[in-house]
Amino acid sequence: MAIQSPEGTRDLLPDEAKFWAHFKAVAADIFGRYGYLPIETPLFEQTELFVRGIGEATDVVSKEMFTAISGQNLQTLLDGGSIKAKSRLSLRPEGTAGVVRAVVQHDLVPQGAQPAKLMYAGPMFRAERPQKGRQRQFNQVGIECLGAEEPSVDAEGIIMLMRFYAAIGIPVESTRLLVNSMGCEACRPAYREAVRAFMAEHAGELCEECNRRAEINPLRAFDCKNPGCAAVMEGAPKITDHLCDDCRAHYEAVKAYLDGAGLAYVEDSKLVRGLDYYTRTVFEVQVTEGMGSQNAIGGGGRYDKLAQEVGGRPTPGFGWALGYERCVLALEAAGRAFPPAARCDFFVACVDDSVRAEAFSLVQAMRDAGFAGEMDHQHRSLKSQFKLADKLDAAQVAVLGPDELAEGKVKVRNMQTHEERLADLAATKALLARLSAEPQGFEPPSIDEVFGA
Structure with missing residues (x-):
């Protein structure tokens, strides 16, 4: 049996891999x-x-982290060492x-410095039960702003995220923004005790895990x-009823900024997120249709x-x-599809093998000039080469044969109109040589202009 990808992982095939690159861009x-500036950190940490x-x-x-260990250290543990x-x-x-x-390690926020605004994109790993939209290796894009406590930072980050969703194609009307405040070390301990007392009163109605969490x-x-x-937890005390004055003012300011930006949101007092490090503002974006509970x-x-x-x-x-x-699931629910990864501006077809070297040279010159193109590498017939060009969605096909070469010409067919010209x-190769000398990022002429149309 052929080896398969590990459970909970999946391959990003060309169309999606190209979309992932677009997503990050x-x-x-x-x-x-x-x-926000990019940062890359290791895939594993202490x-x-x-x-x-x-x-x-x-x-x-407690349950989901993958441990990375060297063979030598594994043997040490197996032998009873530490x-x-x-x-x-x-x-x-x-x-x-x-x-x-x-x-912290590189002191990116010295005393009195501007906040460090950083963004990242890449794979994360959790040992969860694989299901649709939840993988053991998954990709995240994220931002972190260190060094500023103003509520404007919170609101700016939320607004930026919603702008991104719209830009990538997720309809704003199909999303719901939930916001809450989790308080701080001054007010959260008393709230935590209030929730613990509530859970103790309802211990018989809660699962074993929740009683442990209590x-x-x-x-x-x-x-x-x-x-x-x-x-049961629907009836638990609400954090917003226990906020200190500073946390309440911070929360109200965040909401005022969101209101000023015309961003709709829902206050959800039960929203706590899944990680212990959160204080004050927490939020979550959900899709309202087509994705079920995930x-x-x-x-x-x-x-x-x-x-x-x-x-x-x-x-x-x-x-x-x-x-x-x-x-991706949200985009699919909205009827969006990945654009094809392949791009083919031109295809060079050979009438016979005697012109293959010249065809190869022309393909390289076109690519050096900024165009995406292909040629046959399997000695197909001319008819089969045109079928391949059509499958690749090539805009133009340049046909090289002994007769054309003898006259210093190349036959060019527009694959949409089927018009042909010599x-x-x-002149074509001279133009391509000039284009290849241009710096990266210039706007090349159209493929028609290259072939003298």
Whole structure:
């Protein structure tokens, strides 16, 4: 049996791989207008980073992380030994912790400096049960802003994300933006105790996992997918009733900025997100139709204590991530399709093998000049070459034969109109040579102009 891709992973075939590149390019363009610059962090980090940053009680850390270990260290563990903390590595389950670690390690936000605005795109890894829209290796695009605590940063980031969704083709009317505040270290402890007390009163109605969460982090119970638990937690105390004055003012300011931008949103007091590092603003974007229960396509919030958790100085932060695979499902639900990856401006056909060297030379000259093109590499008949050109959706076919070469000509057929003409081969190649000397990024002439039309 042929080896298959690992469970929970999938191949991005050419059409989708090209769309993924386009997806990232649109993100870089839009986020760049807001001052966000790219950063690349390792695919794996010290496990302690995620334990301290995300939270040991979260499902991500306690159940879903993939451990990366060398053969030598594995043997040490099997022999009953121990390995150093720096050798305990995990594949990144999300992007924020690694970016914050990089900001702290490289001191990207010195005292009094401008905020560091960073964006990333790439694969993340979680050992979840594979299902549609939820893979063990998945792609995320995200942003992090470190060094500013103003509510305008939160609102700006949310607005930027919604602008991206519209630009990539997800209809605004098919999305729903949920917002909430999770408070801070001044007001959240009392709220957490209120939720814990509520859960204790309803312990018999909650699942075993939620009762365990009640002792470690009761707010995680709001994430439980058990319908019975969800029904119970509907009656739990609301965080918005327990916010301190500063958190309430911050939350009201975020909403005022969103209102000013004309962005519709829904306040959801049960929205807590799945990671322990969030403070104050949290939000989530959902698709309202066509995706069932797996309808979240992005979200995030503020994390003003995370830099300290990973060993840095106090540095406020805000960020979010969107799931590429979820966005693809949203696009499909909206009737969008990937554009074909292949682009073929021209095809050079050979009447016989005697002209193959000249055809090869012409193809290279066209490519050097900025055009995408192909030729036959399997000694097909001329008729089969035209079929191949049609399959590749070539705009023009240049036919080279002994008679044409003897006259210094090349026959050119427009594949849409089927009109044919003879072009001067020497003049065509001279023009291509001039075009190939131009700097990258110039606008080349049309393929018709190259062949003297």
